[in-house]
Amino acid sequence: MKYALILLLLPAMAAAADxxxxxxxxxxxxxxQVRAHCGGCHSHALVTRQRADRKTWxxxxxxxxxxxxxxxFQTQVETQILxxxxxxxxxxxxxxRAPIPPSLMPKIAAPVQ
Ligand code: HEC
Structure with a gap:
């Protein structure tokens, strides 16, 4: 039963991370368009690492x-890219990520001399 549910969800999970x-x-x-125009000078990773609103893009x-x-770019291409x-x-x-809570940090055995 559990496995049937996972199988049902698989296509949705794959679509989410295509x-x-x-x-x-x-x-x-x-x-x-972005693949064609945005990878020639630098890695596409520079694009996928960035986060911005439309105006900043x-x-x-x-x-x-x-x-x-x-x-x-032609106006239509630029619109698609943006x-x-x-x-x-x-x-x-x-x-x-959130900071590690102090209670989970390693204990300091002795002060460093
Ligand atoms: C003609 C060359 C060229 C093309 C094509 C190009 N870029 Fe760039 N891009 C650059 C250069 C040069 C830098 C600066 C790289 C660096 O700082 O190492 C840069 C930097 C960036 C940055 C980082 C900006 C920052 O503030 O750190 C992003 C994001 C970016 N480009 C996105 C794009 C996108 C999206 C496209 C397609 C629309 C694109 N690039 C196409 C030359 C290009």
Whole structure:
């Protein structure tokens, strides 16, 4: 019974983490544009590591266009790229784990001399 439930859930779990093995990009609408345009100068990991709202993603793109020789996009392509980035890599205010509670920290046996 337990196993039947896991089998039922498997397709949903796979869909939730449908990541392109080569680029690491989440395979949602627009991802091919980002694969084509955003991996030529640096790793796609620089993209997938970043989190930002739509305006900040646009700022990052404009910065690369003004200072790093990133090419101009057709309006439709730029919209697809921004929609993809803002949807799949939105801001995450706290991406660090919570501190370890003091009660779980190792005891200090003796002060270091
Ligand atoms: C023409 C070359 C080029 C292309 C194409 C390019 N970038 Fe960049 N990008 C750069 C350079 C250069 C840097 C700075 C790298 C560094 O600091 O090591 C950078 C940095 C970044 C950063 C890190 C910014 C930061 O503040 O740390 C992100 C995010 C990024 N790019 C996303 C993208 C996305 C999204 C695309 C596609 C729309 C893209 N890049 C395409 C040249 C490019």
């Amino acid at each position: 990541i392109d093995a080569a680029s690491g990009l989440i395979k949602n609408p627009g991802w091919e 646009l700022d990052i793109i404009r910065w690369m266009q003004e200072t790093q020789n990133l090419w101009q 929609d993809y980035l803002a949807t799949n890599y939105p801001p995450q205010p706290n991406r660090r």
